Amino acid sequence: MAKQLAIEIEDLSIGYGKGNKAFVVADAITLKLEPASLYGLIGINGSGKSTLIKTLSGALNPLSGEFKLQGEYAHRLTMEARAKMLSVVLTKSPVSLNLSCYELVALGRHPYTNWVGKLTALDKEAIYDALEKTDLTALKDKKCYQLSDGQLQRALLARAIAQDTPIIILDEPTTHLDLHHKFNMLKLMHQLAREGKTVLYATHDLEQALDLCDSILLVKDKRIASYSREKVLTSGVLESLFPKETVRFDAESKRFFLNK
Amino acid sequence: MNTKPAFRFFFLGALLCLLCLVLNVSLGSVAIPFKDTLQILSGGETATSSWDYIVLNYRLPKALTALMVGSGLAIAGLLMQTLFRNPLAGPFVLGISSGASLGVALLVLGAGIFGGSIAGLAFKSWGIVAAASVGSFLVLLAVMAVSTRVKDTMAILIIGLMFGSLTAAVVAVMAYFSPAEDLQRYVFWSFGSLGGNSWNSIGILALFFGLGSLLSVANIKALNALLLGPQYAQSIGVHLKRATLWIILATCILAGAITAFAGPIAFVGLAVPHLTRLFLNTSDHRILLPAVGLSGAILMLICDSIAQLPYSELTLPINAVTSLFGAPVVIWLLVRKRKLLF
Numbered sequence: 001m002a003k004q005l006a007i008e009i010e011d012l013s014i015g016y017g018k019g020n021k022a023f024v025v026a027d028a029i030t031l032k033l034e035p036a037s038l039y040g041l042i043g044i045n046g047s048g049k050s051t052l053i054k055t056l057s058g059a060l061n062p063l064s065g066e067f068k069l070q071g072e073y074a075h076r077l078t079m080e081a082r083a084k085m086l087s088v089v090l091t092k093s094p095v096s097l098n099l100s101c102y103e104l105v106a107l108g109r110h111p112y113t114n115w116v117g118k119l120t121a122l123d124k125e126a127i128y129d130a131l132e133k134t135d136l137t138a139l140k141d142k143k144c145y146q147l148s149d150g151q152l153q154r155a156l157l158a159r160a161i162a163q164d165t166p167i168i169i170l171d172e173p174t175t176h177l178d179l180h181h182k183f184n185m186l187k188l189m190h191q192l193a194r195e196g197k198t199v200l201y202a203t204h205d206l207e208q209a210l211d212l213c214d215s216i217l218l219v220k221d222k223r224i225a226s227y228s229r230e231k232v233l234t235s236g237v238l239e240s241l242f243p244k245e246t247v248r249f250d251a252e253s254k255r256f257f258l259n260k
Numbered sequence: 261m262n263t264k265p266a267f268r269f270f271f272l273g274a275l276l277c278l279l280c281l282v283l284n285v286s287l288g289s290v291a292i293p294f295k296d297t298l299q300i301l302s303g304g305e306t307a308t309s310s311w312d313y314i315v316l317n318y319r320l321p322k323a324l325t326a327l328m329v330g331s332g333l334a335i336a337g338l339l340m341q342t343l344f345r346n347p348l349a350g351p352f353v354l355g356i357s358s359g360a361s362l363g364v365a366l367l368v369l370g371a372g373i374f375g376g377s378i379a380g381l382a383f384k385s386w387g388i389v390a391a392a393s394v395g396s397f398l399v400l401l402a403v404m405a406v407s408t409r410v411k412d413t414m415a416i417l418i419i420g421l422m423f424g425s426l427t428a429a430v431v432a433v434m435a436y437f438s439p440a441e442d443l444q445r446y447v448f449w450s451f452g453s454l455g456g457n458s459w460n461s462i463g464i465l466a467l468f469f470g471l472g473s474l475l476s477v478a479n480i481k482a483l484n485a486l487l488l489g490p491q492y493a494q495s496i497g498v499h500l501k502r503a504t505l506w507i508i509l510a511t512c513i514l515a516g517a518i519t520a521f522a523g524p525i526a527f528v529g530l531a532v533p534h535l536t537r538l539f540l541n542t543s544d545h546r547i548l549l550p551a552v553g554l555s556g557a558i559l560m561l562i563c564d565s566i567a568q569l570p571y572s573e574l575t576l577p578i579n580a581v582t583s584l585f586g587a588p589v590v591i592w593l594l595v596r597k598r599k600l601l602f
Contacts, residue, residue, distance in 0.1 A: 054491070057491070057494070057495050058494060058495065059491050059494050059495070079494070079497045079498070079499055080497040082497070083495060083496050083497035086495070087495065087496075088491075088492070088495045090489075090491055090492060093488065093489035093491050093492050094345050094489045095487070095488050095489055095492070096345065096487040096488070096543055096601065097601055098487075098537065098543045098601035099487055099543050100542075103542070103543065103544060104488075107484060107485060107487070107488055107492075107496065108496065110481070110484075110485055110496040110497060110498075111496055111497045113481070115478075115481060116477075116480050116481055116546060117480065117481040117484055117546060118546075145601070163496065
């Protein structure tokens with residue numbers, strides 16, 4: 001039997017609105033995402049990265065078409081079942097900064113707890129594991145407003161890890177971080193993928209994505225296509241991503257240069 | 261995690277609440293010795309039968325009203341602050357008190373302007389309760405209708421504020437054309453009042469208070485999830501629309517019923533959740549929700565004890581006392597913590 005695909009998208013159309021007033025962000029999306037892989041989602045600002053993430057995470061309904069999570073049609077899943085398959089890390093969400101780091105991570109156990117949210121020994125183990133993995137154990141009692149941007153980002157990832165899902169989707173997790181914290185996040189995501197999870201992250205840090213990801217999902221001209229790490233370099237799509245007058249891509253060194 | 265300070269808080273809080281309740285009942289314009297008050301409360305009788313009557317039929321209902329009003333408004337405030345992710349939200353942002361005010365204004369001021377059959381109603385206290393209930397219920401319906409259409413909770417907040425301005429304007433116009441004595445009646449209602457409720461009204465208030473509290477407790481898990489923002493909440497399995505509706509409904513039941521019986525009481529809903537957070541240092545609604553309810557009850561009992569100016573014939577409007585107390589607290593909090601968090 002073939003390996004179970006993590007996400008299977010078939011002729012999906014994403015965007016906002018309804019009926020003939022709908023605004024299509026991207027359509028005819030057909031993608032297959034495998035387990036134990038790291039995917040980088042790249043594209044210029046406003047190209048539809050966030051829209052795809054919102055659609056996959058269930059915050060937005062697709063305009064047409066459907067997709068499967070772990071072999072099951074997403075729209076047929078209950079909210080709870082979906083929450084056990086897919087977790088998200090959102091950078092722009094207004095999280096209450098009055099939560100302690102531990103409380104924040106503990107909310108990842110939400111789909112598993114009872115009606116009032118009581119944490120069992122199993123839940124606590126998952127929380128401490130997630131804190132340990134993200135190197136936050138020492139900071140667990142700190143309030144979120146006391147954490148630095150990099151630490152908060154790690155805590156948000158720890159929350160997703162505690163949710164214990166085979167799929168993790170992150171919206172620009174490395175934006176606004178210094179190099180050290182940026183690499184730290186990337187290392188964590190890479191490690192999670194090696195452990196068997198499907199990790200998809202939207203990013204503007206193309207050079208690191210090219211180094212690290214198993215595959216690149218490229219959003220361009222209302223289309224989203226998947227390229228293996230090797231193919232994305234040779235296919236010429238990166239050269240055409242930005243206007244030629246300002247940005248030049250060198251496939252040899254995998255670097256972007258400013259055209260002076 | 262931090263169950264120990266929470267346990268101590270609840271233990272001391274319950275004791276303090278009981279103490280405030282007894283203290284509240286024992287104080288008033290008629291001096292009744294503390295020992296006799298206790299005796300009446302514990303089912304005994306005293307030599308002076310008028311004392312029995314005052315304590316059992318006036319002071320005790322008033323104290324219980326204060327308890328439910330404080331507790332309910334504080335819980336409603338907590339729900340709104342979490343739902344709207346806004347530290348300045350209170351139970352009245354949805355326009356509930358505006359609706360109640362409009363209802364009462366139409367009855368009291370309208371009676372003078374239009375005269376006729378409603379004039380009789382305006383002079384019965386249950387007429388005012390009914391008008392306030394209908395007013396807040398209508399605004400509730402409007403807000404619910406809006407909240408199913410509008411996705412953004414901020415928009416609901418602003419719509420609530422707009423309802424507030426609209427009703428204030430209508431009330432102002434009516435007040436301009438009203439005779440002085442009608443205006444005075446309206447102004448007295450807007451001062452808020454905990455007293456004057458019969459045991460029957462207390463029963464109705466208790467019913468709504470219980471219903472609203474129960475709904476709030478049932479939504480504790482969703483409230484905790486909402487601390488992450490709506491998109492996260494959805495990603496961990498919360499039905500966003502359903503949870504929002506239930507939380508708004510709980511707020512409307514609590515704040516609507518309370519406003520109907522006690523008038524628009526300011527500041528408690530806004531200030532108490534912040535005060536409680538300061539003591540408990542947690543955002544977990546499993547602890548915060550009962551703690552806020554308890555603190556609200558204590559605070560309201562204290563405010564009411566101050567308002568009745570013990571051993572004097574005078575009583576201050578309860579709204580003045582809560583604001584005199586509440587405003588400095590919020591200012592002090594802001595200066596001390598430099599930011600209010602929800």
